[in-house]
Amino acid sequence: MAARSTSLGFRAGLIVVSAAVALLVVVPVSRLGYVVWTESAGGLGQVWSRPGLARAVVNTVVLAAGVTVVAVPLGALAALALRRSDVPGRAWWRVAMVLPVLVPQFVLGYSWTQAYARAGFTDTVLGVPWPAVQGPWGVWAVLVVNTVPLAYVFAAVGLAVRAEPDLERAARASGATGLTALRSVTLPLLRPSIAAASVLSFVLTLESFAIPQVMGTPSGFTTVTTLIYRDLSLGSDPASFVEALALALLLVLLTIIVVIPADLVLGPRLRVSRVAVTEGAPVEQRGGRAGGWIAAALSSYLFLGVVLPVLALVAAALTPAVGVSPRPDHWTLDNFRLVLTARTFDALGRSAGLALVAATALTVLGVAVAVLERRRSGRILGTLVTLTLVLPGSTLAVALLITYGRWIGGTLTLILLAYLAKLWAFAHRPISGALDRLPLGELQSARASGAGPLTAARTVALRPLAPALLGAWLICVVTALHEVTMSSLLYGPGSDTFAVIVLNSQELGRIGPTAALSVLLTLFLVVPALPVWLLIRRLRTSTGATGPAAPRGVADVR
């Protein structure tokens, strides 16, 4: 009977989520396809034969692969390294690892060139410029630095949810070296999280725009997204507009080619089902000077990847104009005064509300897809929701505008739909990577013992998944707050978001106010992040103390 109600619930869930996927993904993408098909008037061949397209496609794919193969292992290594208790200041490093994502993409290009390019920080202070920062290598480096935290979060969440420290202990006790235990026990368990991080990293690099545009195009490095931007800039000519949409669909196609095989073949093999019992404390690893080396490696990564670019950004916010040296006697708060208006706060409040609602809804949607895709009938859902992630913001916004603008154009609801469509995969992948303690049997026994469906889900399934849910939620909040393109294209009277203020400030031609806005936005994220971090720490301790692991601890003591 329990099995029958589960299967009924599954079917109902499948219908609801499929409807949402149709609404947010399938219909808008199909509408784009329809526009390209009907309006290109046989000129589609012209799009494909466009000079420079082949090179842009190659650049895009190579960049995406290059970022993924470096950033994902680095992130996973960092997560593994930070399990060691001999790393000095471990709790601090765990937070520091995700700091790069707090710098909004729309100023990242500027802050890196300001830090490393000719006449930048390192040049003026040390006489060591890195001219290649404005070119493919610079684009690659910045994207890697920005992807590592994502891979780190995935791996850390995977470790928190999936690790089997008792197995590791058993391996070590049976004589395996640390490396062998890592290779034969820990890494195989981490594989789904690593696969999820790789797919997301690949897709995010395919759709990255701001960094390639600001740092790549000056040296002639083009990607599909920078071509789309050009087409839209000249897009009052319908042919350019249709060409931009065709290129966006090309990105969708690239995603399908890479992600569908990965999802269909790799996904089910990597998934396993295990009991919901959380294991004991992680294996203590110490010895040698490894902890010190790890701390040194992390600090140089953070110094070069975060501290210097952020210093450049803060300097830009505090100096009156570009090219004025950031000496203390030049410091001014004028840029902050300029942007601290009632309108900025209204917009920031609106953006924050949108980000919170979107992240919360996305976490629910992410769980739903992660659960449903584990059955054959729902397997394609996870792949489908990745397709809207790869659409550059401008074209996804156009897709939603074309599909729903007639009824809800210019409202916050349309912007919310755009966020849901764009970030669904962001919420889904980390949860999917972590979700193998799906304890169906235990859910059923909870139900059989009289727990309602919600109680059963909350007490049996939610608890072990909490780190993954929180990780997904946080990623969505930050990304939604930093989102510029879609909301600035979709807003209407009374629904202008923070992005509108940012773009407006950029158009005034001075970097100072834009830098000040990013500093404000970062503070706005960091200040509430502190209590959230404390909450996570408390949650973690309370899981350890009262969670299912406790009886085992008691048993051990006995």
Place this chain on the structure above:
Amino acid sequence: MLRVMSAFRGRVARRRRALYGVVVALLLVVSGCGNGSSSAGDAITLYTCVNDETVQPVIAQFESDHPDADVKLFRAPTGDLNARIAGDQRAGGLKADVVWACDPLTMQGYVDQGLVGGWVPAGAASIPERFRTADYVGVAVLYMVAIYHDGVQPPASWSDLTEATYGPVAVPDPNVAASALGALGYFDQTSEFGLDFYRKLKDQGATQLSTPDEVVSAVAQGTSPAGVTIANSAYASKDAGSPIGIVWPEPGAVAIYGPIALAQDSADSSLAKDFISYVASEPGQQVVAKGGSYPTLSGVAGPEIPADAPIVFPDWSALAAEKDSLLGRYQQIFGG
């Protein structure tokens, strides 16, 4: 055991209530934000790429002159504006009553699609003929000028920029910035320059950046000794203290006008027509000038401009016709 269970249930119920509370609060935040201002009077929608500092005071002044009127604004960079208009068209039609663009090529594209045009205000006659057509009238101008880092010998003419001392010159991308496309058009149309001008710049190592603003940043930072950019951006940066100088080079700064037009579907909206007439009128032009943009109406004093600054004008209709081939030829020089 039972007591434990009921305590457990109580905790669950409390938590659930708290969760509902949070969800409701979040929904309230969003729905509360959705209530835009609504007005009993007449309302029009303006789509523009003109910056806030210029367009907001114009709207404010117009609304205070017409207390019942409500001008709803959508402002975005040209690329986003194009995308929004193209989206509107495929979702039931253009939602704007008035479009105020930043360059004539973009506006001509809207005219060619039958979205705007067919009417200009009577007052347009006082605006120089080179700044208007039968479908739209220019109400602001951008000037493409040369800038140099402090300490560098100021270039006197555009051709000076091809000298080695100024390399690598920073130039904006005509594929992205319509103002840069206007300048490209002018140089291509003028026999003493032609595309050779760009070839020579490239030979000196010229860097193509995206927007004129990025050119200002590069020259102010010292990455490039000189650059080609728009005057407003350069003066704003210089006034704030950036170490740059500005030259209106011979034979002249390239003028790119920003036209305003009536949507075809709003042909009978008197408020939309009133708004356009106001922006093109002397009081409107004064507000535009005060907001930091160069007005088109002669006799209205605008932002800084040197006495007898030479100014040149691209042939926009010729440029519209050959845009694609011109960009193709340019691409062969600057690649990408």
